[in-house]
Amino acid sequence: MPDKSLAEAEYNQFRLFLEQHSGIVLGENKQYLVRSRLAPLMGKYNLPSLSDVVKHSMKPTERALRAEVIDAMTTNETLWFRDRYPFELLNNVLLPEYSKLGRPLKIWSAACSSGQEPYSLAMTILEYQQKKPGALSGGASIQATDLSPSMLERCKNAEYDSLALARGLSDERKRQFFDALPSGNMRIKDNVKRLVNFRAHNLLESYTLLGKFDIIFCRNVLIYFAPEAKAKILRQFAAALNPKGILFLGASESIAGLTDEFDMVRCNPGIYYQKKT
Numbered sequence: 001m002p003d004k005s006l007a008e009a010e011y012n013q014f015r016l017f018l019e020q021h022s023g024i025v026l027g028e029n030k031q032y033l034v035r036s037r038l039a040p041l042m043g044k045y046n047l048p049s050l051s052d053v054v055k056h057s058m059k060p061t062e063r064a065l066r067a068e069v070i071d072a073m074t075t076n077e078t079l080w081f082r083d084r085y086p087f088e089l090l091n092n093v094l095l096p097e098y099s100k101l102g103r104p105l106k107i108w109s110a111a112c113s114s115g116q117e118p119y120s121l122a123m124t125i126l127e128y129q130q131k132k133p134g135a136l137s138g139g140a141s142i143q144a145t146d147l148s149p150s151m152l153e154r155c156k157n158a159e160y161d162s163l164a165l166a167r168g169l170s171d172e173r174k175r176q177f178f179d180a181l182p183s184g185n186m187r188i189k190d191n192v193k194r195l196v197n198f199r200a201h202n203l204l205e206s207y208t209l210l211g212k213f214d215i216i217f218c219r220n221v222l223i224y225f226a227p228e229a230k231a232k233i234l235r236q237f238a239a240a241l242n243p244k245g246i247l248f249l250g251a252s253e254s255i256a257g258l259t260d261e262f263d264m265v266r267c268n269p270g271i272y273y274q275k276k277t
Helices: 008-022 031-038 040-044 050-057 063-073 085-099 116-131 149-157 171-177 227-240
Strands: 105-109 140-146 178-180 186-188 196-200 213-217 241-248 262-266 271-275
Touching: 008 031, 008 050, 008 063, 031 040, 031 050, 031 063, 040 050, 040 063, 050 063, 063 149, 085 116, 085 213, 105 116, 116 140, 116 171, 116 196, 140 149, 149 196, 171 178, 213 227, 227 241
Parallel strands: 105 140, 105 213, 140 196, 213 241
Antiparallel strands: 178 186, 241 271, 262 271
């Protein structure tokens, strides 16, 4: 029977490795999470124990296994129009303001997981343009990034099963923005997909090649990082934003004590952070 045990010293070494290479911080006594995420790789790589998977993944020569291990450990759940208020703010407040600029609106969806957030943003933009013909005359684009190659493939394929579709999507939006497939799944329509570009990116690395943005969404992501990594990411977000650019974080996330480059803007409901001029 495969050995799925992991000694405490091995687990602590793996925690350090994961933080260094992805920024993700595993808490103490989360061996069960490592077991559930990495056990399938034992058979795939013909390794007799979970300990071997962990040891081999930390070797620089084992690139394929290392990539799959980091992929498995950094994949997080998501849903459509999560928390609702950021998308309502975008529709009711921000898009009318950006429409006045007459230039392209650029949005970044960071750590986009399986694509629900950037595609929700694209649907919000299309709905706004349907209500306001001629709005956003300069166009709009969404850059979506994630660390996980498997997640990015799912994003680009834009196909979702009934379980994923049930989480936050109205029947009206399914009809308007999806095509039904013979399998019973549904695929995002091309007019939505055209607004979104996907690429691999590690939030701990340079943002220079991504360009500048008006709005950044990085929601329910910073909670997984150590304080030093959070502060670094926030500094880089500020540098990647245009003057008075806007940052959306998760409802339970705070920048207090990490950066002084943003002003907090309270809305009803919710908040966002605006880059100081």
